[in-house]
Amino acid sequence: MVNDMEPCGHTKLMNYVIGMCRKNKQWITQLTDLGYELQIVEQTIHLATGDSIKPDIVSSSNRLLHSLVFDVKGGKSLDEDQLSRYSKLLPDDLRWVTWNEVYDKLRLKLDVCICDLEENDKYIKMTKHDFPVLTFSSSKLTKEGQFKNHTLNEVFKQPIVLEGMMPPLSYYPFSEEDDSAYIATHVLRTLLSIALHKSKQGMEFSEDGLKQDLIEFNDVLAANFNPIWKALSIEHKRVLALKIQEITARILEDPEIKESLGIIQQRKGYKVSKNLNQFQEQATRLIEEIQSEKGQTKLIDLGIF
Numbered sequence: 001m002v003n004d005m006e007p008c009g010h011t012k013l014m015n016y017v018i019g020m021c022r023k024n025k026q027w028i029t030q031l032t033d034l035g036y037e038l039q040i041v042e043q044t045i046h047l048a049t050g051d052s053i054k055p056d057i058v059s060s061s062n063r064l065l066h067s068l069v070f071d072v073k074g075g076k077s078l079d080e081d082q083l084s085r086y087s088k089l090l091p092d093d094l095r096w097v098t099w100n101e102v103y104d105k106l107r108l109k110l111d112v113c114i115c116d117l118e119e120n121d122k123y124i125k126m127t128k129h130d131f132p133v134l135t136f137s138s139s140k141l142t143k144e145g146q147f148k149n150h151t152l153n154e155v156f157k158q159p160i161v162l163e164g165m166m167p168p169l170s171y172y173p174f175s176e177e178d179d180s181a182y183i184a185t186h187v188l189r190t191l192l193s194i195a196l197h198k199s200k201q202g203m204e205f206s207e208d209g210l211k212q213d214l215i216e217f218n219d220v221l222a223a224n225f226n227p228i229w230k231a232l233s234i235e236h237k238r239v240l241a242l243k244i245q246e247i248t249a250r251i252l253e254d255p256e257i258k259e260s261l262g263i264i265q266q267r268k269g270y271k272v273s274k275n276l277n278q279f280q281e282q283a284t285r286l287i288e289e290i291q292s293e294k295g296q297t298k299l300i301d302l303g304i305f
Contacts, residue, residue: 005185005291007169008177009074013115014041014056016136017070018228019168021059026166028141030155035063041172043233047093051085055112058094066149067094067110071131074177076123078114083129086112111147132156139163173224176239180247181290187244188290190223191215191263192283195272216269217241257286 118137132145262274
């Protein structure tokens with residue numbers, strides 16, 4: 001079956017940028033080749049001016065003594081007030097972020113970079129600013145504007161070919177902006193994986209035994225965001241965990257689904273109350289239904305969309 005559900009633009013771009021900061025043979029590695037490593041994801045930074053910003057990604061290179069502060073835009077607009085606050089960002093404001101990566105913080109420099117998608121680029125350009133923009137299309141990555149760092153200007157001087165590459169989607173699997181059905185597939189698959197793991201590599205527990213096994217929302221979240229778990233802020237973890245709880249609760253409003261999966265939602269997670277084989281079978285079936293026309297209709301009936 002073909003999965004016709006896709007992540008939103010924000011989620012795609014988060015993965016594209018994070019992917020550039022990690023070793024990945026199937027994706028472009030311009031940033032990781034320069035020593036850039038992921039520092040924080042969607043975490044508030046308080047500036048010396050008294051303002052605050054919340055960049056999507058901060059990555060730093062010890063080799064270049066340089067930080068890249070990314071504002072990822074999956075939509076068609078920029079926040080002018082936020083851009084104004086970004087212009088006040090100084091290296092000193094980032095020293096607590098990069099303390100473990102940059103050995104000479106007194107020489108640290110930074111660039112703020114906007115990332116967008118080709119289909120929205122003309123709208124993004126309507127908002128005037130002085131920051132460089134990296135634009136992703138299906139075939140190439142292009143740069144407009146200038147970085148303060150000359151090495152980056154050279155690296156992105158010519159369009160970078162993306163044809164034949166496999167865009168990553170697993171580093172940042174979903175955001176609060178994604179459709180509920182899309183997030184539900186990740187939650188159910190992970191729930192199944194955790195249940196299998198906790199059942200000692202597939203060996204069945206008794207029903208009473210499974211009832212004692214609590215799978216917490218934080219477990220589901222950590223499993224999905226494992227590659228970047230340490231980079232996520234406490235605030236962002238909380239937002240994503242609430243999204244998982246909300247989606248699960250709304251799916252389980254249907255008594256038949258609740259009964260067939262045998263999942264009892266708790267304050268902090270789930271309890272599995274069915275035979276594990278039944279759980280695996282029904283969870284797989286529900287994922288397939290969610291991804292199909294019939295499944296999406298059923299979610300509509302549940303009031304998710």
